[in-house]
Amino acid sequence: MIKIKNLSKSYGEKKALDNLSLEIQEGSIFGLLGVNGAGKTTLLSILNGIITQDSGTIEFFGLDAKKDIKKVKSLSSIIPQHLAFYEELSVKENLDFFAKVQNAKQEHYDKAIEVNSLEKILSQKASTLSGGQKRRLNIAIGLLNNPKVIYFDEPTVGIDPKSRNEILDSIKEYKNFGITVVYTSHYMNEIEKICDEVAIISQGKLIEQDRVENLITNRSSESISIEVIYSDNLESLGLNVINETTIQTKESELFATLELCKKHNISIKQINYGSTNLEKYFLKITGDCDV
């Protein structure tokens, strides 16, 4: 288990993480959800020992992540958001290099190639790969040290749906290998699809942590979202505006809200009872649409 307690990190005046505490269960796929600048990448970088926290503690499977940083690094792996390999080298040369600097075992090397379906493109120069193939190589490099935990920092940005699904399927497979996955993404349907548990962070603080199914069923069932045709007076009417075309209300206040809309000629497109997906729940609790 990874236990994060009161973690804080600032860049100058800006607080990237503010007294953040959460727990990640062993063998789970854990989603980290937050808008740009919420602190997701900072958290992953601290968890993987790339940068150090200002205060707070991380217990990594019984190890103190600050004191035993080398051990923690050897047991974990980060798949960075940006492709972190050498474009001028072939797929095999990249894998060989990253395997040798970590003294990776042959079986883990072979597994990384197999899981990411890289067999046929081993001799290809990395710069000539498609977006999806590059992402798979990026992930394969992270598997070479047979990590106990893998941190995925938005690994599906900018790739086609087919490759995205392949990557998501492969990530689900890691669970079968006993690997704990920490996954951040802009795409909440991905988190909904693969994660067991999710933590929502905003401005470096933990807003909510629960199992995905709990978040999208139990807690959000009483909320109602109303999609309207754009109108510039929504906020001035005192409505709970989620974004420029969505209003959030409770069941008990539904009729009053509809009356108000009618009175001010606000056309209604759709009414959704309960949040049917994570995205709507996320919008509700963060009140932010810049995801």
Next chain:
Amino acid sequence: MFKAMIKKEFLLVFRDRHALLALFVMPAIFILIMSVAMRDQFTSDSIVFTLYVHDTDKSKMSKDILANIQADKKFHLIKDKHSAQFIVKIPKRYEKKPNAKVRIDVRDSIKSDQIEVFKAMLLEHILNARLESMARNIEDKSPKAAKTLSNLEISVDSIYKVRYNSSIHIPNSTQQSVPAWIVFGMFFIIIPMSTIYVNERKQNTLARLNSMNVPVLAMSISKSIPYLVINQLQVLIMLGVGMYIVPLFDTPALVINGSLLALGAVSIALSIAAVGISSLIAVSAKSSEQATTIGGILNILLGAIGGVMVPKFIMPPVMQKLAEISPMSWGLDGFLDIFLKSANFSMVLNNVLMLISFGIICLMLSILILRIKINKGL
């Protein structure tokens, strides 16, 4: 781990065609061009003046002058006056009128000191022909005096005995160009080194390596070793160009008089300095454009100050003093000592130590900066 990192660095550099051009082809071409172009500026041994002689006298003496010129390898007598550097007109009745003047028309833009050399050389031939003429005139009256006159051979070397200061060694164009452009080329590793460094930072591969427990020291040292090897290859190739290619263009070949140990020591020390400053610029720069611009300008400035572009011995004393601040000058002096003064290891030790110290200080600073940047998440 270390072996893999060095191998990776070699692969990256040797796949960068632009870097290879800058590191190997550019200095080789410079050596060739500068050695040939500057040939006559460094030595008078190979000077050949092209001249046309208009003999209006047609006397025995004027024919002797022509014969003397023709026999002199430093003169190239041609029949087309338009192609000549100098047109020499021997006036009518020149043999009969000792006060008559030979007219010289200078056709090309020739430096004044070379015109003086031409005049002195031509004077030798005119005087010798005049002596012959005088000998002929007095042969009947005083055969002994005529014989003495006829045997007189006037030349600059027969009049002066010049003694050179043994501590002054002026290089020929090859001896100047080869070490100068070797030094310049070695410092050009800044281009590929900074490009690869910045790309690794941009692509997060350095951060990834850091997350894989690769120490910053290992990252820096593994990057330095391939460039040390590349620098030594550059030295070997450039020496080869000086020794075997330059002579094909009628220019003196490079001769290594000093000890090979001294040559190797200067070469490795220069490389440490070049790698050090290149690393420092590469880790400090925010982009490869910034690194190549700063690196390029610094290279040219250090080269200009250090005697690469303009030889130090023709600089005014103030500039010669200023040259001493450039590590390129320390390396260049080391090479010149080996090529010209047959220097051994102890004679170049001072330069070697200065270069190594400079390189290590730069390298340590670059490691410190890289460590800070990585800890800050780059």
